[in-house]
Amino acid sequence: MTLAQPSRAALQGLIVYAGFVVIFLFFAIVLWDRGFVTTTNLSNIVLQTAPATVMAVGLVFVLSAGEIDLSFGAIVALSAIVAAVVMREAHWTIGLAAGIATGMLAGAVNGAIVAYARLPSFLVTLATMGIIAGAARQISDLQSISVTAQPFIAIFGGGRLFGIPSLILWSIAALVIGHIIYRETRFGAHVRAVGDNPRAALVSGIKVARIRMSVLVLSGFCAGLAGMLYAGRVQSARYTLGESDLMTVIAAVIVGGTALYGGRGTIPGALVGSLMMGMLSNGLILMGLSVSWQMMIKGLIVLVAVAISLREPSR
């Protein structure tokens, strides 16, 4: 192989963008007269993927630090339910604070066990996923809880600011703030350093345990925020919210160019990955395929995309 390693790696970073364009063009041509390239449908894709995009931003930090969080889908539901329950009794801002705090608390529990008890995050978050999902069922008694506070619904669901839907603004905010923290701050650099080589990071004075704790709290925060977006969008909270997002978001982040084993990640890539997953679901439905075929084809495309993204540059 004659390509130099950096350019090969850079090329791999561009794959998600190329894949996005290819899939978009495919659907645009095939579904030309079936509603795919209408403004409504394209904005639907962005609106529908907003919660997943927010979750993906948190996950980029976790994966970059060499950890994983399998509990964020369950945290989404628990945060939304806590917020909805509190909002029944108190002002919506208190419900919002309770919901976000729930997400951060769940993340802090994950982080404390991973960072200070030194247990693998895969197993810790696998276990807490069950605990959190159970808590969401227990608190809600398996019922949906309505969200009726109009300001909350406007801010997190169907509202607009300067004509732009609030869900799109939240996606942009997560992208910009996440990207700045990830690329431009010392914290972001430390996260990547810990994921790349924890021993070297420790020797160079980075507080590895604190970084591990922080990324899981951040993931909990993002999941909590995603829970608010879902609660605002569907105007209720239910224990199934976010459950189906776990694999989709992990796939979006990996396809977007974040390394599964730490050290390398990209927030814009995660956004594009998330939009790509949303576009795939959307396009396959509009093609009129049966549900079974939608699942198989989506799985196949994700497999191809992940295989390309995860290939190590030749040495």
Added chain:
Amino acid sequence: MKSIRIMTFVALSMGSAQLALAQEPVTVGPGGEPATPVSELTLSDTEVAEIQAGDYTAAFAWHELYDWSSAVARGAKDEFERLGIEVVAETNASFDPARQQSDVETIMALTPSILISLPVDPTQGASTYAAARDGGAQIVFIDNTAAGFTHGVDYVATVSADLVGIGRQTSLAMNDALGGAGQIGYIFHDANFPVTNQRDQAFKWFIENVYTGIDIVAEAGMADPARIEDIANAMLLQNPEIDALYVPWAEPAAGVLAVLRQLGRDDVQIITIDLNEPAGLDMMTGGAVAALIADEAYAIGVNAARAAAAGLLGRDVPAFLVVNAVIVGPDNVVEGWRASLNQDPPQTILDALN
């Protein structure tokens, strides 16, 4: 592909009609609407021809796909084919209300004339189905109705099983199995799921008020189907005189069968609801299962499609349409399977017939 049927979840989507146990229960719609038998909904040849000439399209936004909802879907698709209506999209929300809302919004890019859907979460139905209503689709709900939607304005009709009818048929099957007299254990679904709650309560009402030769000597709530073996074991140990058990649906009945085998009780019968292969096979091989009660799922789909077509023609359709329930025993297993699911029983059951 055969999916797992989890009746528990179907229950999530049902209305909240409460039964007054003092008087004979009646099936009512999610908003208290009177039940109308689907036989009252027909399309004339002229109307069918008009629909066939209309170039209409339809889409499904399912809550989850498994054998019951697949049978409903098959019924609707067959009727749409007869009516010349093209099915343009089908989605599966996996019981996630946010995903169902996304599915409906996505489907509406195709501007179908008809949307058929079982709402995952009726309380938020208004936001889920707003896009379909605003897009002019004729909406027909299965089992439950979106809260805040008005019949005849926002949606055409809701088509469902007759839950009290299922309870009545189940009690009749129990009476037949026991020859009119005996002692039974009553295991009910101990959770706030209107579908199972209404069936359970109706069964109990008919046993206590109509089939008075039968005594309920033990009652136990089942919150978690995974714990059915503990419940059945305790009930049979404390009440060895029990002749038969009512189990709220067929999946936990498999656990009860395991307990009966373990205790060596080949004298206890089981009556339960839904068709499934293990329960059906036990019934056909002389096991404990005496009968299975099933709603006509295929007919729910057929009539949902028909109601939507009537909606396209601007006809008034009753708000709440219900299908019958059938008792499936060893003597009518093939007919029963066809009546409920419009297909033959699994091969193992057909083999057991011979």
